[in-house]
Structures are given as structure tokens and as C-alpha cells.
Amino acid sequence: MSKDEVILLDFWVSPFALRAKIALAEKGVEFEARQEDLLGEKSELLLKSNPIYKKVPVLVHNGKAVNESTIIVSYIEDTWPTPSLLPPCAYGRATARFWADYVDKKLFDGGSKIWRSKGEEVEVAKKEFIEILKVLEGALGEKEYFGGDSFGFVDILAIPITAWFYAYEQYGNFKVEDESPKISAWIKKCLERESVASGYPEPTKVYEFVGLLRKVIGLE
Amino acid sequence: MEKQEVKLLGSSISPFVRRIEWALKLKGIEYEYSEENLQNKSDLFLESNPVYKKVPVLIHGGKPICESLVILEYIDEIWPQNRLLPEDPYEKAIVRFWANYAEDKLMQGIRNVLMSEGEEQAKGVKQVTAALHIIDAEMKSITKFFGGETIGYLDIVLGLTVLWLEVVDEVSSESKMFDLQSFPSYSKWMEAVKDLPLIKDNLPAKDILYREEQITLTVVPSIDNTKVE
DSSP, X not given: OOOOOEEEEEOTTOHHHHHHHHHHHHHTOOOEEEEOXXXXXXXXXHHHHOXXXXXXXXXXXXXXXXXXXXXXXXXXXXXXXXXXXXXXXXXXXHHHHHHHHHHHHHHHHHHHHHHHOOTHHHHHHXXXXXXXXXXXXXXXXXXXXXXXXXXXXXXXXXXXXXXXXXXXXXXXXXXXXXXXXXXXXXXXXXXXXXXXXXXXXXXXXXXXXXXXXXXXXXXX | OOOOOEEEEEOTTOHHHHHHHHHHHHTTXXXXXXXOOTTSOOHHHHHHOTTTOOSOEEEETTEEEESHHHHHHHHHHHOOSSOSSOSSHHHHHHHHHHHHHIIIIIIHHHHHHHHOOHHHHHHHXXXXXXXXXXXXXXXXXXXXXXXXXXXXXXXXXXXXXXXHHHHHHHHOOSSOSSOGGGOHHHHHHHHHHHHSHHHHTTSXXXXXXXXXXXXXXXXXXXXXXXXXX
């Protein structure tokens, strides 16, 4: 049987690429991560595989490209079904997809607003972000993971973004631990997993990267 | 097996509710439709969708499911007849990609056009036109519908553009904002979709949609950039 060729177009700080890496690691799938220089020149493979968005991650599986991180994680789940990242029942899956969609719509953009704002807007952005964390706390409830007893789909989509929390905290002048202890505990739990820890960027380095982005948009 | 009750919380002014109706009717599922008053939301509604407080909400056996794309996938899993999504993981990923793209660039883009004026609107029109070109190119290879001979997930998701582009036509003064002749594959698909009794008989009347859209837009000025359902 010929071996699967799995390539992931990656960028070290991208939380979206990290989603795919975690999912592949959880499934025990061997893959080659190729670093793209997103601030420089994009590779031919990237431009060919993702002509619409020209973004990472891109999963190239036996020559076929899959784009958009949430879709990639779903594809990984569909293609390598064990261990399962989604609950067995349709309602559980719908609930997971709902929260996945919420994370996609709110978490990263909500955090970005904090460091992209200036003056009074920063405080507004911070308050909105804390609200988002509170909603997620509600979704987590008393469970260890969003997936329940086992680390799953929603956890995989959300945990990479937490590498950016330190940057949000610095620019927003708050601490996630104080505002949302449950989320803080969930982050620590997820970081115990090898699949998460191995690709998780240093939050201080992410903070430096955000400083760079702020310069690019003229905030520094 | 005991049949579980299917209830759809909707609003006549919400285009997104129509997607769910199309899917339910396509699969021959009996359901009870409940018209929600979005200015005065019922307790059931608020309990069923506390996060967004929006329609559509599907309640199956007492359990609520929210967000139209999530609902569509749920419906497809529970009632597999007349499958909406392909079974092959790669094909499924492609369909999901285009659904996302349509929601992001086309749906949101058209709404932005409706909600803005002057320079902002002109910018919006450019963005939607660019998106239509890309989608038109993708559609060259399909024979009738994305789902083949019958409509599938992507037809249902994109089907709303049919509605909204008509509303845009009503709104624009002299010249048409989007010259659909420049998108031949998209236009052909649009005609095929509009012709289906399933779709034709389940569209809100254009003038209701336009009037109510305008009312909705003024009543909810601070829509965050999630869709108003």
C-alpha cells in the first residue's frame, strides 16, 4: 500500500496552521510542515493551492489541496476517523460545530481588535473580548474540555488562539486568569498534550510579532 | 422508532430561514413552522438561541440547533435521503470551502452594498463583482446544480444570492449594479434554481423582503459583522 503524502503549508505564528498540526498529531498522521514566509514571498505551491486567499494553512494530501483551517480539521476528521475528534451523535456534532463557528467568528478577531485599536477603543475591545471569554466559559461549563471528557474539535480550534492571549493582555492591560479562571485552567490542561505543546509558539514571541504588525499598520 | 417533533423557528423576513425550509422540504421532512416576532422575542426563542438570539433555529425532539450552515449539516446527518453534502471527504471539503466563501464574500458583500451608499457602496459593488467572477469560473464545470441533477448543500447556501441580488435590483436607481450577463455560468445556474418549484414556492415575496430588509437594517444599525438571520 503506498504511503500517504501529507504536506502542511505552515507559518510558525499562525494559530490557524497550528489547528491543522494538532489535528494531524492527534490522529497520528505523519506529515511534512513547510514554513511559508508570509511577510516575504509566498511559495509556488501556496499560490497554486490557495489562489483565492493565498493563506496558510493549506493541507496537501496526495496532491490535493484543502484550504481554510476549520475545513482542514473537518477533512482530517473525515479522512482519518480514529481517534474521533467529534462526538458520535448528530446533536453532539451540531453543538460542536456551533461552538467551532463561534470561536471562528469571535475569538481571534475579538482579540485582534484589542491590539489594533488606540485610545478609548482599546478598553471597548477589551471588554468585548472578556465577554467572548465568558460565553466560552458557559460553553465549557464543568467539563474538562469543550469536547467533554476528551480533547476534541472545538478544543483544537480554540487552543492555538490562546498563544496570542499574552499579547492581548499586554495591550489591553488585563489578565485572562483573573477575568476567566475556567478558560485559564482549560488552557493549562490542553498544554499538557504533546500535540498542542509541540507547535505552540512562545507567547512572548507572538507578542513581539504583534508589535511588528502594529508597526506595519502604523500604530507604533 | 418514535418520531421526534421537528420545529423551525423562523421569520418571514429572514432569508436564512428559507435555506432550512428548502432542505427540509427536499428531504420530505414534516415540520412545524413558528413565525417569530424579532421585535418581541418569545421565551422559547430566547432559550433556544441565547448566544445570538437569531433565526433560524431548528428544534428536534426538544433540542435546539442554531446557525443555518450547522443546521443544514445536522439535517443531512439525521435524514440522509436526498443527500446534501458529498460523502467523499475531499469533495465535502471543497463544498464547505465554497459555502464559506459565498457567505463571506458574496452574502456579506451584498448586505454591505445594501447597507451603504456613495463611495462605500461602490467599493462593495466592486468586491461582490470580483466574488461573482470567481464563483462564475467555478461553476463552468457544473451541468445543472452543484448537487448534480438535484440541488445540494452549495445550491442551498448560494441560493440566497438569487434572492438578494433581486433585492439589490429593486434598490438600485438607474443602472443595474450587477450585470449578470458577465457571469454566464452563474446566471444559468440562477435560472435553474429559480425555476425549481421547491425554491420558487418558498421564497419570501420580493417586496416584503426589500421593505423588511430596509426596516431590519434601520432597526439594527449596529449589526456586528455576523449575518442578521
